[in-house]
Amino acid sequence: MTTRNMQLATLGAGCFWCTEAVFQKVKGVEKVVSGYSGGTVPGHPTYREICSGLTGHAEVIQITFDANVISYEDILVIFMTTHDPTTLNRQGADRGTQYRSVIFYHDEQQKEIAEVVIKEVAPYFESKIVTEISPLTMFYEAEKAHQDYYRNNEGNGYCSFVITPKLTKLRKLHADKLK
Template identity: 45%
Template sequence: MTETYVLAGGCFWCLDAAYRPLRGVVEVISCYTGGETVEPTYEQVCTGRTGHAEAVAVTFDPTVIPSQVILDAFFTMHDPTQLNRQGNDVGTQYRSAMFPTDAAQREVFEAAIARASEWWPAPIVTTIEPLGDVYPAEDYHQDFFAKNPTQGYCLAVAAPKVSKIRATFGEYLRD
């Protein structure tokens, strides 16, 4: 049985790239959620006026990789103390947010925030928001890092996050 977490922590290319190498991660879908616009486009989301966050839906097998590891990786790969931004990516579409499917998932997310607050020196601003409609991002955004490894953003921003996850969660890397 698998579980899916919908998480937002800056540009979805980075989260997508950082989760894919982990054993037990079955699927990662870059998506938009948390907004009002029906079937938003990337261009619309980039304006910051749709209310959506760039997010990933991470489906994993908890018998292979514990949910705690999925969430600790989330709080390792982005800075949850930055409000509505990650580095030079600024706007509510880059907010740090978690979108639970039910009350049990909400409790797991709250526990993850509490754990992460012990290792981040500034207060965590990650929000827990209702999971509304989830819209898959356009095809070219799916597995963007693997398809575009020499693209400037991938080299400068995504690659260091992938390296950090590989170093921190090496025991969970695919063979």
């Protein structure tokens, strides 16, 4: 019987539907929850409030993973290579601070690993990486309709044109890390 080493990672890479779909395919990932973090407005925000861009929250996912199967560093490498970490407050057509690239660290070790990973992947990008590294203060779970979005809406146009290509890129770059 193997001992499990469950840990959390909280990441924002634009629309949480995309990031959720990517990490649900990764070995060692137990659970992925879409939500909101990093805002300045008190209380549990709604999707509509987040979309206004006025709350300061980012669309994020919170990943529960077994560090004995996949490392936090590998989680971050997948994160950095399956979205564009060089565009400020934007991923594709999605624009606003709620779509920023951000790593919310849970402890100082995660912060240090995030800094190292960003330095390691930076030479592979033509533009400067703008991914924010911030301490996690609060995570708010998004509404039920936003959970398992790709699995429940695969035929949707957004899924076909935006999420499916990200999954193709994931399979190409990280086949050895997939379930």
